Amino acid sequence: MRTEICETLGIEFPLLAFSHCRDVVAAVTNAGGMGVLGAVAYTPDQLEKELTWLDEHVGGRPYGVDVLVPGKIDESAERAGRGEGGLDTMLAAIPEEHWTFLRHLFEKYDVPMPARTPSSTGNARSGGTQVTKEGATALIDVSLAHPIRLIASALGPPPPQMVDAARGAGVPVAALVGTAEHARRQVAAGADIIVAQGGEAGGHTGEISTMVLVPEVVDTVAPIPVLAAGGIATGRQMAAAMALGASGVWCGSVWLTTEEAETAPAVKEKLLAATSRDTVRSRSRTGKPARQLRSAWTDEWDGPDSPGALGMPLQMIIAQGALNQIDKIAESGHPGARALANYFVGQCVGYLNAVKPARQVVYEMIEEFTDALDRLNRLSGTDGAAVPGPG
Structure with a gap:
């Protein structure tokens, strides 16, 4: 396949895979697509280790990094990012009523309450403490010190420091949008590639559906290439996105049930059993509307x-x-923890009904994409078959 995205990024298939798991990123990249590592949960030191591992496992093939750079965050977080109090400043800004609600929630579902710090569970990730301008800048610097082929801004227009640094490194900048107006702003800010993400998507997303959004954004930002995102988990959907004018697709949810995925075991079981009606846009995980698996956690918040x-x-x-x-306790089969457990996922979760290697998912999507194109060619008569006339 030789789309503009393939030429720009040096990939065989116009299929980009967003994942927080380095193993998924490497598997998709090595299968001919492009893996994009979500960096929001990492400190700079942790990200350095992850990218070093990727460099060693992709054999020079292209991969990317996605950095969350919100346009607006809590003032206390900004102060902490400038070194004014650090994590203690952020923790002090959380109202006592929220801790009380959380404590009551754990008591209601009979789950042991963790301490009041993001690292209290022993998880190496930073629980959102990197979501400041200073924190994002540090992640950008680490990313561009590696041979990445794409850097993406997950929320809001890419900041000037990202654009300038990426330009200097010869790395294209991608930006996710949920409206045509957002797309205009992203291009004006310096984005080289636009990801038009429909409301079906998992994670932070707007309300406009992919089918409506993609052609609108394509027309708005032409000739800037557009990737379609939101609810795309099959080759047929990939073909539909290309028919709408996209140069490729950006997928996230479809990797959550792969063998390599970081998804907690209890959550993976819930994803495999879920239907497309079992997701909800909720602020309960990040403070911004994000589509995720509906659970007792979202219902309570x-x-x-x-x-x-x-x-x-x-x-x-x-x-x-x-x-x-909750994820840790849910692994033991604890009913309360299993009821609360959830994760970001899009409406395509209804397609996720088997655990497969990420490489197999890539190949199955491309095979189905090719079959879909063959079918369209037969319908149009371009394969030599006659096209039925009126009546």
Whole structure:
């Protein structure tokens, strides 16, 4: 396949895989697509280790990094990012009523309560404490010190420091959007590639569906190449995206049930059993609307007794340590923890009904994509078959 995205990124298939798991990123890259590592949960030192591992396992093949750079975050987090109090400043900004609600939630579901820090569960990740301008800049610097072929801005226009640094390194900048207006802003900010992400997508997403959004964004930013995202988990959907004018696709949810995925075992079981109706857009994990598997966690935080989600990254800090604990306890079969457990996932979760190697997922999507194109060619008569006329 020789789309503009393939030429720009040096990949065989116009299939980009967003994942927080380095093993998925490496598997997709080595299969001919491009893996993109989500860096939000890592400290700079942790990201350095992950990217060094990737460099050693992809044999020079192209991969990318996605950095979350929100346009607006809680003021206390900004102060902490400038070194004014650090993590203690962020923790102090979380109202006591939220800790009380969380404690009652754990008591209700009979789950042991973790301490009040993102690292309390022993997880190496930082629970959202990197979601500051300073934290994101450090992740950008680490990323561009490696031979990445793409850097993406996950929220809001890419900041000037990202664009300037990427330009200097010869690395294209991608940016995710949920509206045509967002796309205009991203291009004006210097984005080289636009990811039009429909509301079906997992994680942070808007409300406009992929089928509507992609052609609107394609027309708005032409000739800038566009990747389609949101609900794409099959080759047929990939073909549809290309028919809408996209130069490739950006997929995330489809990798969550692969053999390599970082998904907690209890959550993976829930994903495999879920239907496309079992997701919800909720602020309960990050403070911004993010599509995820509906569970007791989302029901309680979005319910009438909730104090409401905090802004980013404070909700991430309070949620990450709690959910790490929930996932750990859920592995033992604890019913309360299993009821609460969830993860970011899109409406395509209904397609995720078997555990497969990520490489197999890539090949199956490409094979189905080719079959879909053959079918369209037969319908149009371009394979030599006659096209039925009116009547």
